[in-house]
Amino acid sequence: xxxxxISTTTEEYKELIESLxxxxxxxxxxxxxxxxxxxxxxxxxxxxxxxxxxxxSRKTVKVFVNDEDxxxxxxxxxxxxxxxxxxxxxxxFGIVFEDHPDLTRILMPDDWEGHPLRKNYGSGRxxxxxxxxxxxx
Amino acid sequence: xxxxxxxFTTTIDKAVRWSRTQSMWPVTFGLACCAIEMMAAGxxxxxxxxxxxxxxxxxxxxxxxxxxxxxxxxxxxxxxxQVYDQMADPKWVIAMGACSSTGGMFNNYALVQGVxxxxxxxxxxxxxxxxxxxxxxxxxxxHDKIMDGEINR
Amino acid sequence: MxxxxxxxxxxxxxxxxxxxxxxxxxxxxxxxxxxxEGSQKMLEDENxxxxxxxxxxxxVDDFVIDEDTSDDERMIVNMGPQHPSTHGVLRLQAELEGxxxxxxxxxxxxxHTGMEKTGEELNYFQGPTNTTRMDYLSPxxxxxxxxLTTEKLIGIEVPKRAETIRILMxxxxxxxxxxxxxxxxxxxxxxxxxxxxxxxxxxxxLNFFEKTxxxxxxxxxxxxxxxxxxLPDGWQKxxxxxxxxxxxxxxxxxxxxxDNPIWKGRLQNVGILTTEECFAYGVTGPSLRASGYxxxxxxxxxxxxxxxxxxxxxxxxxxxxxxxxxVKVLEIFESLKIIEQAMNNMPKGPYKVQDKxxxxxxxKRLDESMEALIHxxxxxxxxxxxxxxxxxxxxxxxxxxxxxxIVSDGSAKPYRMHVRGPSFCNLQxxxxxxxxxxxxDAVAAIASLDPVIGDVxx
Numbered sequence: 001x002x003x004x005x006i007s008t009t010t011e012e013y014k015e016l017i018e019s020l021x022x023x024x025x026x027x028x029x030x031x032x033x034x035x036x037x038x039x040x041x042x043x044x045x046x047x048x049x050x051x052x053x054x055x056x057s058r059k060t061v062k063v064f065v066n067d068e069d070x071x072x073x074x075x076x077x078x079x080x081x082x083x084x085x086x087x088x089x090x091x092x093f094g095i096v097f098e099d100h101p102d103l104t105r106i107l108m109p110d111d112w113e114g115h116p117l118r119k120n121y122g123s124g125r126x127x128x129x130x131x132x133x134x135x136x137x
Numbered sequence: 138x139x140x141x142x143x144x145f146t147t148t149i150d151k152a153v154r155w156s157r158t159q160s161m162w163p164v165t166f167g168l169a170c171c172a173i174e175m176m177a178a179g180x181x182x183x184x185x186x187x188x189x190x191x192x193x194x195x196x197x198x199x200x201x202x203x204x205x206x207x208x209x210x211x212x213x214x215x216x217x218x219q220v221y222d223q224m225a226d227p228k229w230v231i232a233m234g235a236c237s238s239t240g241g242m243f244n245n246y247a248l249v250q251g252v253x254x255x256x257x258x259x260x261x262x263x264x265x266x267x268x269x270x271x272x273x274x275x276x277x278x279x280h281d282k283i284m285d286g287e288i289n290r
Numbered sequence: 291m292x293x294x295x296x297x298x299x300x301x302x303x304x305x306x307x308x309x310x311x312x313x314x315x316x317x318x319x320x321x322x323x324x325x326x327e328g329s330q331k332m333l334e335d336e337n338x339x340x341x342x343x344x345x346x347x348x349x350v351d352d353f354v355i356d357e358d359t360s361d362d363e364r365m366i367v368n369m370g371p372q373h374p375s376t377h378g379v380l381r382l383q384a385e386l387e388g389x390x391x392x393x394x395x396x397x398x399x400x401x402h403t404g405m406e407k408t409g410e411e412l413n414y415f416q417g418p419t420n421t422t423r424m425d426y427l428s429p430x431x432x433x434x435x436x437x438l439t440t441e442k443l444i445g446i447e448v449p450k451r452a453e454t455i456r457i458l459m460x461x462x463x464x465x466x467x468x469x470x471x472x473x474x475x476x477x478x479x480x481x482x483x484x485x486x487x488x489x490x491x492x493x494x495x496l497n498f499f500e501k502t503x504x505x506x507x508x509x510x511x512x513x514x515x516x517x518x519x520x521l522p523d524g525w526q527k528x529x530x531x532x533x534x535x536x537x538x539x540x541x542x543x544x545x546x547x548x549d550n551p552i553w554k555g556r557l558q559n560v561g562i563l564t565t566e567e568c569f570a571y572g573v574t575g576p577s578l579r580a581s582g583y584x585x586x587x588x589x590x591x592x593x594x595x596x597x598x599x600x601x602x603x604x605x606x607x608x609x610x611x612x613x614x615x616x617v618k619v620l621e622i623f624e625s626l627k628i629i630e631q632a633m634n635n636m637p638k639g640p641y642k643v644q645d646k647x648x649x650x651x652x653x654k655r656l657d658e659s660m661e662a663l664i665h666x667x668x669x670x671x672x673x674x675x676x677x678x679x680x681x682x683x684x685x686x687x688x689x690x691x692x693x694x695x696i697v698s699d700g701s702a703k704p705y706r707m708h709v710r711g712p713s714f715c716n717l718q719x720x721x722x723x724x725x726x727x728x729x730x731d732a733v734a735a736i737a738s739l740d741p742v743i744g745d746v747x748x
Contacts, residue, residue, distance in 0.1 A: 003682060026569040030682070030710040034697050047695065049682055049710070053569075053583070056590050060682065076339075080348050081572030084718055092406075101339035107399035107747055108247075109212045116246050116407060123407050124246030165374045169401055169744050170426035170507055172378065173470065177496075180473075180489035195374040210747075213371065213379060213400045220372055242419065247404035266426075266507055 003049065003058035013063050014073040017048075021078050025050040025059060028075070031085035033093045037119035042066040044095060048075075065095060074100040092117035150286070157201070157227065158280040160189040164200035166220065168207025171234040171266040175206045178269035188276065197223040202279075203256070204272070208236035209249045221256045229288070231275055232258045235265045259288055332366055332383035332395045344385075344393040346722035349570040363388050369732075371400040377474065377736060378743030382720070389728045394721040398714075401747040409707035413673030414440050417704065419510045421694070424709055425745035426507060427470055430463040431687040432709070433512040435694040438593060439683040440514040443676050443698050446645060450637040452516035453594045458529070458632040459502070459511065460685075461625040465536065466495040467688040468618045468625075472543070475615060475737035479556055481547065491539050498528045515649050516642035529633050533626055540622060557612035561723035561735035564609055571722070572715040575690025576617045577739060581609035587686035599628045611723075611731075611738040618740075621688075648674050673702035689713055689740060711745035 008016050030049040037043060044065040051058050065072055074097035075082045086097040087106040094115040097103055105112060114121050167175055179185045179193060194200040197220045209217055221230070232252050235241035238261045240250035252258060259282070262275035282288045332344070342348045370381035379400035385393040409420050417440070418433040425432055434456055441448065448456075473488020496506045501522050503509035511518050547553045563573065565583045578585055584605040588596045604620035606613040642649045650669045651662040678700045684693040690712030697706040716739050723735045 027572050027574075029572055029574075029684070029691060029715070030693055030695065030708075032695055032706075032708040032710075034680075034706045039699075047680075049693065049695070051691075053585050053590075058682075079572075080343070080570045081715055081718055083343065084714060101337060101343060105399075107212075107402040109399075112211075116404065122246075123244075123404075123411060125244045126240075126250050166372060168379055169403075170423060173426060173507065176474075177489055177493070181486045182490060182493050193374070208401065208403055210400060210402050212402060216371055216400070242423075243403050243405070243408055245404040245407050247402045247407075268506055 003060045005060045005062060007062045010063055010065060010072050013061075014075065014078075016061065017075045017078055020050055020059065020061070023052075024054050025052040027051040027053065028079035028081050028085075031082055031089060033089050033095060033117075035093060035117065035119045044070070044093060046072065046089070046095065070094060071096045071098055073098050074103075076100055091115070094118070154284050154286065158283050161202045161229070161276075161280075162192050162194050162200050163190060163202045163204050164197045164220065164224065165193045165195055166203050166205055166217070168205070168209065168213065169236070171206035171237070174266045174269055175204060175233065175272060178272050183269040183273065185273070185276075188273075188280070190276065197221075198225060200224055201227065202229045202231065204231045204233050205237045205252045205256075205258075206233045206266075208234075208241065208243060209252050209255070210247050211249060214249050214255050217252070218255050229259045229279060229283075230256050231260045231262060231272075231279065233262045233272060233275070234267055235263060238263065241265060332385065332393065341393070344395050344721050344725075346394070346719075346725045349567045349722075350564060364392070371397075377741055380717075380736070380741065380743055380746070382724075382732075382736075384724070384729070384732070386729060389730075391724050391727060391729055391732055394724045396717055396720050398717065398743070398746050401743045403744075403748060405748045406707055406709070410704060413702040414514055414676055414704065415669065415673045417707070418513050421707075421709060422508050422510055423744065424748050425687065425689070425692070425711065425713070425742050427467040427742050428460075428463050428688050429508050430460050430512060431685060431692055433510065434460055434594070435683060435685045435687075435692050435709070436696075436707075437512050437514045438685065439681050439694040439696045440676065442681045442683055443679055443696060444514075444648070445677075446515065446643055446648065448516050448643050449640050450595075451639045452641045452643070454632050454636050455517050455521060455641060456512055456594050457596055457599070458629060458636075459499075459517075461628045461632070462495050462498065462529075462532070464625045464688045465532075465622050465629075466492045466499075468622050469495075471618055471688070471737075471740040472615070475734075475740070476547075478733045478737040479553070481553065483546065484543065487539065487543065491536060494532055494535060498525075498532065501525075501528065515645065516640075520641050521636075526633060529629065533630055533633075536622070536626060540619060543619065554612065556731075556734060557615060557738075558608075558610055560611045560727060560731045561738060562609050563719055563723050567719060567722050571719040573690065573719050575686070575688070575712055575716070576621065577614055577716060577719070578690070579603065579605050580613035580617045582607040587684060587691060591684070593683070593685050596628070599631050601625075601627045611734050614738040675700065675702050676704075684710070687712055689742065689745070690716060709748060711748060713739075713741040713743070713745040714748075717741050717746055 029051045032047050034045040036045060042064040046063045046065060048061045072095060074086055086100055089095045090103050091105045091107050092115055177183060179191055185191050203221060232238045237252045240248050260275045260279045262271055264271050364385060364387050366383060366385050368383055371379040381397040383395045384391050405420055405424060412420055417436050421432040421436045422429040469488045469492045473485045476484025500506050503511040563577060563581050565581045568578045568581050582605060584603050586603040589603055601624045604617055606617055650666050655662040656666055676698045678698055680697040682693055682695045684691045692712055693710035695708040696704050699705040724732050
């Protein structure tokens with residue numbers, strides 16, 4: 001099933017979500033972010049998936065967020081399920097959701113620095129040493 | 138009367154070692170996939186009770202063996218250390234699975250690359266996840282090593 | 291003044307002893323500080339929205355406060371992350387009022403593995419190795435959803451035999467996953483025999499998996515373009531055995547639990563989740579079906595040709611823990627129906643797509659032809675390129691809607707790989723089902739949602 005894709009701006013984002021809720025899209029199933037570092041401007045693309053069980057259809061909403069101004073309105077009032085997803089997006093990408101009840105890190109420890117899923121954040125790979133390892137009898 | 142003092146000590150030593158191996162109670166430290174295999178090892182078909190080990194203790198105070206089953210994240214590491222510190226001596230650690238032994242296939246920012254960075258590990262059990270047989274082999278190896286005096290606490 | 295000093299020194303003495311006992315060293319390396327991760331604490335005073343979320347009154351306000359109790363009886367209790375009945379490393383902070391849970395805050399992230407970052411480093415051929423470790427009770431579903439998304443991006447269709455094998459294997463996986471859910475759920479509530487039984491029957495299915503895929507868990511069997519290997523010789527016999535034994539054993543469970551007054555008393559009217567709350571919190575799967583809403587992606591948005599099979603979607607109206615348990619049992623029966631049909635109608639033919647760009651040559655060709663060897667090497671080291679674009683595909687996993695969102699930039703590795711874990715969303719409904727019930731029911735409530743923490747934290 002191919003979801004219908006709607007692109008919008010940060011200003012119209014919340015209104016659009018409200019109209020979707022009235023339209024009969026009961027569930028917000030997924031919210032994620034794509035980091036287009038040095039590939040696209042604006043840098044962050046927020047992708048939200050909606051599901052209507054009554055109409056049996058899906059919709060995808062895409063919003064671009066600028067690197068300088070990382071704020072976007074929160075939709076937790078409309079869809080309470082967005083709570084964890086927005087916290088995850090904040091944790092992993094540093095997107096700030098305005099009026100979110102508890103915008104703290106969710107997966108990483110609280111004192112963690114940086115946002116791991118950004119493209120300019122290294123994967124933290126530790127090189128594996130195969131040579132000169134102590135011999136085992 | 139002269140008695141060689143080594144006879145007496147070795148026998149006590151042996152008795153102590155034997156008693157340590159025969160009822161080694163593990164603490165439930167299930168983290169990820171390996172925890173399911175650890176549970177499978179404890180239940181009907183594989184039956185860890187044969188080695189006096191079916192009592193998985195919820196409290197670290199009552200346990201002797203920590204089976205670190207699964208990947209240890211940076212957030213979990215202090216918790217793991219605290220659970221280990223709370224265990225009463227003598228205590229042993231088995232790193233079960235590739236992730237807790239070396240970090241496994243996830244060589245990235247989130248995981249501790251081997252639980253031996255945090256706690257001393259006695260036995261590494263390979264596999265992703267190791268089957269219950271592998272885990273039991275690891276446990277039996279630990280028993281043997283304690284009996285031989287290779288691991289001495 | 292003097293008294294105070296003496297008391298303090300006594301206390302520090304005691305602490306030294308404690309340290310010595312715990313760490314076996316005079317310095318006392320063990321300090322009794324908590325391992326709390328900063329501000330992810332439940333506070334005494336939260337803002338209004340937070341209180342609404344934590345008391346589960348955001349959607350339906352059924353929050354009743356007994357006026358007679360004083361504030362002194364309120365306390366905040368921490369449960370987990372190392373706790374035997376939180377199904378992994380879930381941590382909960384609960385505010386108790388005497389015996390009653392008033393507020394709950396789930397804290398997650400203790401199993402965060404960075405799989406989405408690792409997924410960007412592995413090519414599409416290696417991708418299932420990564421995703422299969424997310425939801426470790428239903429690994430084949432994770433592989434399936436990753437493969438379906440990749441196939442959608444490339445625009446290929448897998449052969450009929452591969453599709454049928456996929457259905458057969460995933461439905462077997464659903465049975466084994468539900469069996470573990472029943473087993474651990476039973477153990478949490480105190481039905482210890484259920485634990486032994488569930489794992490015993492699961493071994494039957496895992497043996498078949500081991501025979502087919504080579505591993506008991508984390509198979510990496512379903513790959514983009516088909517499945518990794520054909521079914522082994524004599525597979526019908528094993529599946530027939532499973533189909534024969536599991537219903538008998540399920541009957542045993544029913545004899546033991548269905549009319550058991552203790553089981554009923556502990557589960558009925560506990561942790562009620564209404565359809566409205568399910569929609570609001572994005573709860574899918576057995577929990578949604580137990581609340582009286584018949585929604586199954588296998589029926590409404592079918593994948594891998596599952597629309598050709600004849601099965602029902604069990605739905606119950608109570609929405610309590612008992613209904614969620616019952617739906618899982620009934621779903622096993624439906625899955626067995628699908629398995630039987632898949633076994634009887636297994637088409638012949640290739641089990642991988644016959645596209646040389648995607649499928650590596652078979653093993654026996656490597657000994658004969660050098661081109662095949664080079665081709666094999668290229669596919670396994672570089673992988674195959676996937677056209678630019680993005681796709682979201684969802685399947686019905688044992689826990690609900692399992693989605694995968696992949697963004698491709700035209701190279702052999704995904705630019706962004708995100709998996710929508712059903713447990714992650716379902717966990718948000720935990721405050722709703724846990725609040726305003728005794729602390730003894732909390733364990734039953736957690737077990738009924740059946741969260742897999744690997745799926746939550748990824």
